[in-house]
Amino acid sequence: MSLRKHAWASAMALWVVAAACAGHAEGERVVAAGDIPRWPGQWEVDGATPAPSGGYVESFEATLREMKAWGPPPYTPQARRIFDLVAKQVREASGHYFRTGLAAQPIARPRCSFGFPALMLHSPLMFEILATPEETALIFSAREIRHVYTDGRPHTAPEDLFPTIWGDSIGHWEGQALVIETIGVSGIERMAAPGIVAIGGDSNALFELIALFSPHTRYVERIRMVDPDHLENQMTIIDPRVFTKPWQITRRYSRVKTLNRMIHEDCEGEDRNPIVDGQYSLAPPPPPPPRLPPPFEDPPGAIDTRNPVALENRD
Amino acid sequence: MTRNKTGNTAATFSACVGAAAVCLGSAASAHHSFAMFDPQKELTLRGVVKEFRWTNPHVFIELLASDGEGSAQADWSIEMTSPEHLARAGWKPRTLKAGDKVTLVIHPLRDGKRGGQYVSGTGIDGAPIGSDLKRVANSATRSGK
Numbered sequence: 001m002s003l004r005k006h007a008w009a010s011a012m013a014l015w016v017v018a019a020a021c022a023g024h025a026e027g028e029r030v031v032a033a034g035d036i037p038r039w040p041g042q043w044e045v046d047g048a049t050p051a052p053s054g055g056y057v058e059s060f061e062a063t064l065r066e067m068k069a070w071g072p073p074p075y076t077p078q079a080r081r082i083f084d085l086v087a088k089q090v091r092e093a094s095g096h097y098f099r100t101g102l103a104a105q106p107i108a109r110p111r112c113s114f115g116f117p118a119l120m121l122h123s124p125l126m127f128e129i130l131a132t133p134e135e136t137a138l139i140f141s142a143r144e145i146r147h148v149y150t151d152g153r154p155h156t157a158p159e160d161l162f163p164t165i166w167g168d169s170i171g172h173w174e175g176q177a178l179v180i181e182t183i184g185v186s187g188i189e190r191m192a193a194p195g196i197v198a199i200g201g202d203s204n205a206l207f208e209l210i211a212l213f214s215p216h217t218r219y220v221e222r223i224r225m226v227d228p229d230h231l232e233n234q235m236t237i238i239d240p241r242v243f244t245k246p247w248q249i250t251r252r253y254s255r256v257k258t259l260n261r262m263i264h265e266d267c268e269g270e271d272r273n274p275i276v277d278g279q280y281s282l283a284p285p286p287p288p289p290p291r292l293p294p295p296f297e298d299p300p301g302a303i304d305t306r307n308p309v310a311l312e313n314r315d
Numbered sequence: 316m317t318r319n320k321t322g323n324t325a326a327t328f329s330a331c332v333g334a335a336a337v338c339l340g341s342a343a344s345a346h347h348s349f350a351m352f353d354p355q356k357e358l359t360l361r362g363v364v365k366e367f368r369w370t371n372p373h374v375f376i377e378l379l380a381s382d383g384e385g386s387a388q389a390d391w392s393i394e395m396t397s398p399e400h401l402a403r404a405g406w407k408p409r410t411l412k413a414g415d416k417v418t419l420v421i422h423p424l425r426d427g428k429r430g431g432q433y434v435s436g437t438g439i440d441g442a443p444i445g446s447d448l449k450r451v452a453n454s455a456t457r458s459g460k
Contacts, residue, residue: 050400052445053422053433126403141399258405265399266371282351282430284368284375284392 029133030151036133037176039225042126042256046230050124063122067210070249079242087209112142112267115165116185117219119144120233121249125265126256136171136178141265148180155183163215177224186215216241229255352394352422352432358382360391360419360431367411369398376411376433378419392430393421406445417444 047062075083114123125140134151148171155161156168163186171180217239226232231253238246362380376393395401398408411417416439421431436444 044403050396050404052395052401052404052406053435124400126399256403258403263399263402264371265397267397282392282394282424282428284377284394 031133031173033133036131036173037178037225039129039131039231042128042259042262043231043253044126044256045121045123046252046254048122048124064208064210067122068208070210070247073211073237073247074244076242076244083209083212086212090209112265113144113165114140114142115144115187116146116167116169116182117213117235117237119146120221120235121251126259126262128262131178139262141262142267143264148178150178155181167219174222177222180219180221180223182219182221183217184215185213185217185219187213211247213237214239214242226252229257349422349432351424351426353425354422354432356423357434358421358423358431360393360421362388362391362417362419364411364413364415364417365390366413367408369408372397374398374401374406376417376419378417380419389429391421393419393433394430395433401445404445410445415439 045063047066072080072083114125119125119127119138119140123140125142125144127138127140130137130139134149136148136150138146138148144166146166146169148169150171150173152172153170155170161168161184163184165186167182167185169180169182171178173179217237220236220238222234223231233251233253234248235251236246236248237243360378360380360382362378364376365379366375366377368375368377374395374397376395378391378393379388380391381388417436419436420434422434423431438444
């Protein structure tokens with residue numbers, strides 16, 4: 001079945017599931033917990049492993065290459081002209097900033113949200129997938145969470161829907177694949193003008209724009225495990241207002257093998273390069289305050305509970 | 316689809332053209348900009364770690380070093396990425412400690428001050444720092460349907 005047919009079949013299936021689940025008795029699970037796949041562990045977008053240097057220099061160039069290989073979205077001629085113009089302006093503006101080191105504009109506080117669909121396409125954040133019969137949560141290391149409701153509820157009613165950076169997601173399981181439909185996605189100022197959803201990436205040199213979407217865009221994802229260490233996301237992006245046909249792209253995720261748990265990416269932490277006289281400066285965070293003495297002292301002869309050998313040998 | 320809706324969306328796109336460039340220009344600002352470093356230049360520092368500051372949002376190596384071009388020993392601040400990203404790359408809070416002798420390659424600050432962006436580094440044994448990466452062998456994290 002082609003990706004396009006998959007997307008439309010999935011959209012139809014969402015309605016079928018919604019209708020079927022409307023008759024579920026209270027407390028009854030939509031599907032048995034044992035019938036849905038388990039994808040434990042941590043995952044990262046293929047090619048988006050950050051380099052120790054920061055700035056995603058090497059990894060982001062690899063990610064950009066993969067995104068460029070999709071080719072441009074099938075824009076209508078009018079939308080294509082606008083995209084080309086924005087992409088050119090972004091390229092020139094970011095090139096200027098990166099060449100000169102000048103700040104584009106002062107920013108009140110750091111912003112670290114990627115939002116959907118960037119989280120699934122080029123974010124450098126690792127994530128976990130917690131699946132239950134009624135909801136699947138995709139939890140990212142900088143504390144962004146996608147909530148995908150699989151209990152048969154419909155989308156928020158159009159008259160009540162307002163765009164957010166994660167959008168409004170519902171889904172269902174088709175065998176071993178999780179199918180997610182997301183609407184009501186807003187852009188984030190960090191990535192583009194408000195209301196416009198942009199995907200792209202920057203290295204040390206340039207910001208490259210890959211696509212712009214409107215708040216009316218609908219996204220259908222089909223996520224499945226292709227081998228024990230890889231997930232695949234077939235994403236179909238639908239917006240008849242600016243696309244001549246659905247845009248189909250595929251992204252893969254790799255298992256993180258260097259860690260066995262999430263680590264908080266405290267992206268909202270201290271600003272380590274404040275803007276001074278219009279230029280970035282480097283300001284390492286201050287040293288931590290002196291450590292306080294432990295509130296509880298071990299009594300003489302106590303077993304050190306932090307020492308597994310001592311615990312093992314206790315009487 | 317109607318002509319009106321198409322026009323509205325196109326208008327929305329158009330209205331954002333000017334703003335988009337400005338906003339995208341700031342995409343890497345706040346604490347995620349590396350614009351103050353010169354990516355075209357590389358500088359090699361040889362020195363001793365004063366502090367390995369494993370802190371959010373980014374990790375720093377505070378180094379007492381000379382630049383190998385006859386400069387006197389001085390304090391340098393070398394910036395890396397976040398602890399989460401470094402941990403995924405196999406680094407740990409104990410990968411470096413005060414007193415370690417290292418050679419670091421950096422992209423220096425454009426303004427000539429003593430700071431830079433970490434590019435690569437080797438220890439006293441010549442091995443790349445962070446290369447003692449150990450994969451987590453935890454079968455519990457494997458998939459199991």
